[in-house]
Amino acid sequence: MDTTNIKCPVCGSNEMEWGTEDIDIPNFGNVSHYYLRCRDCGYKINDFAFTGNNPTRAEVKIEKKDDLFTKIARGNQASVSIPELGLNIYPGPVAETFVTNIEGLLERFLRVLPLFEDKEKVKEKEDEIHRAMNGDIKFTVIIEDPSGVSHFIDGRDEPNISSQ
Numbered sequence: 001m002d003t004t005n006i007k008c009p010v011c012g013s014n015e016m017e018w019g020t021e022d023i024d025i026p027n028f029g030n031v032s033h034y035y036l037r038c039r040d041c042g043y044k045i046n047d048f049a050f051t052g053n054n055p056t057r058a059e060v061k062i063e064k065k066d067d068l069f070t071k072i073a074r075g076n077q078a079s080v081s082i083p084e085l086g087l088n089i090y091p092g093p094v095a096e097t098f099v100t101n102i103e104g105l106l107e108r109f110l111r112v113l114p115l116f117e118d119k120e121k122v123k124e125k126e127d128e129i130h131r132a133m134n135g136d137i138k139f140t141v142i143i144e145d146p147s148g149v150s151h152f153i154d155g156r157d158e159p160n161i162s163s164q
């Protein structure tokens with residue numbers, strides 16, 4: 001741990017400490033944890049860098065409501081697409097790493113839809129996503145990750161996951 005002259009954005013103190021640590025996380029492998037913490041007010045920032053090894057492409061078929069519980073681990077360099085619903089997440093400078101399930105992924109899409117201007121198309125897309133969440137629409141979720149850290153985690157007895 002080091003102390004630096006970084007000013008805390010909350011309390012204005014110059015008592016920010018920073019550091020890194022390497023940890024091994026199941027289903028992810030080696031991960032570097034970067035952090036900043038204010039000694040005065042406790043404000044903190046955490047970030048993680050995942051060390052991938054080979055580019056990957058994986059997909060899961062969502063055919064019934066129970067399939068929505070399949071977990072997805074998405075690294076910040078990965079693209080996620082659902083072709084049947086016309087939904088995509090692309091990597092970029094503010095792309096985040098996340099772990100959720102397919103239902104949570106669909107909820108992420110619902111949260112950003114109000115940002116679009118065409119309210120009629122937004123309503124149509126919301127309705128389509130809700131039908132998918134109710135198990136009324138079959139669809140495929142595809143992850144393509146040049147870093148190789150993104151993947152699906154399936155705890156079901158009959159997985160519909162394929163990797164390439």
